[in-house]
Amino acid sequence: xxxxxxxxxxxxxxxxxxxxxxxxxxxxxxxxxxxxxxxxxxxxxxxxxxxxxxxxxxxxxxxxxxxxxxxxxxxxxxxxxxxxxxxxxxxxxxxxxxxxxxxxxxxxxxxxxxxxxxxxxxxxxxxxxxxxxxxxxxxxxxxxxxxxxxxxxxxxxxxxxxxxxxxxxxxxxxxxxxxxxxxxxxxxxxxxxxxxxxxxxxxxxxxxxx
Numbered sequence: 001x002x003x004x005x006x007x008x009x010x011x012x013x014x015x016x017x018x019x020x021x022x023x024x025x026x027x028x029x030x031x032x033x034x035x036x037x038x039x040x041x042x043x044x045x046x047x048x049x050x051x052x053x054x055x056x057x058x059x060x061x062x063x064x065x066x067x068x069x070x071x072x073x074x075x076x077x078x079x080x081x082x083x084x085x086x087x088x089x090x091x092x093x094x095x096x097x098x099x100x101x102x103x104x105x106x107x108x109x110x111x112x113x114x115x116x117x118x119x120x121x122x123x124x125x126x127x128x129x130x131x132x133x134x135x136x137x138x139x140x141x142x143x144x145x146x147x148x149x150x151x152x153x154x155x156x157x158x159x160x161x162x163x164x165x166x167x168x169x170x171x172x173x174x175x176x177x178x179x180x181x182x183x184x185x186x187x188x189x190x191x192x193x194x195x196x197x198x199x200x201x202x203x204x205x206x207x208x209x210x
Contacts, residue, residue, distance in 0.1 A: 028106040029188040032178045034170060035099045049096040050079050056137045056148035067117050067138035071124045072156060078135045082152040089160025095153045102178060103146040111145040113138060120147035122181050131155045
């Protein structure tokens with residue numbers, strides 16, 4: 001597989017947006033998920049990382065590159081910069097990068113794309129800080145506007161320590177940060193208690209059927 005999902009909210013949790021009062025007509029709840037890209041078993045080790053960067057920066061998905069940006073790197077040279085960071089710290093193997101997707105639940109034609117891109121940029125800055133090179137983009141080629149963030153697995157500072165995703169990070173760090181930024185824009189937020197309740201119900205249902 002080119003990318004493996006580490007965590008995302010299930011469909012039952014995503015439907016909680018309808019329970020909020022006063023949801024903005026132009027930007028409603030944003031829901032995240034995170035995936036990782038491993039090392040290719042043959043040939044170019046960072047193939048999947050390269051493919052991800054190429055995919056999210058496609059012109060036809062981002063209004064001819066209008067909604068593409070880099071963080072701690074330039075989009076045009078991001079892959080080379082990430083590879084140079086890996087070489088500098090002798091960390092060419094293992095997981096090559098991570099891919100966070102943030103989806104806005106409202107229909108695409110009602111979402112303010114400039115604000116959505118701003119939200120993605122704020123998330124990148126607050127979550128990755130000065131430690132990771134990243135490329136991010138906003139796509140408007142589907143029914144729902146969504147942002148893509150691809151970042152290096154190796155820090156460009158602090159002896160090149162690798163990003164370490166741990167169980168619970170989506171619950172405790174990633175989605176809560178998305179919620180926090182959404183609140184700044186008077187948007188609805190994903191109910192994390194509901195997420196956990198749905199997850200427990202799903203586990204219990206699976207257990208009952210076993």
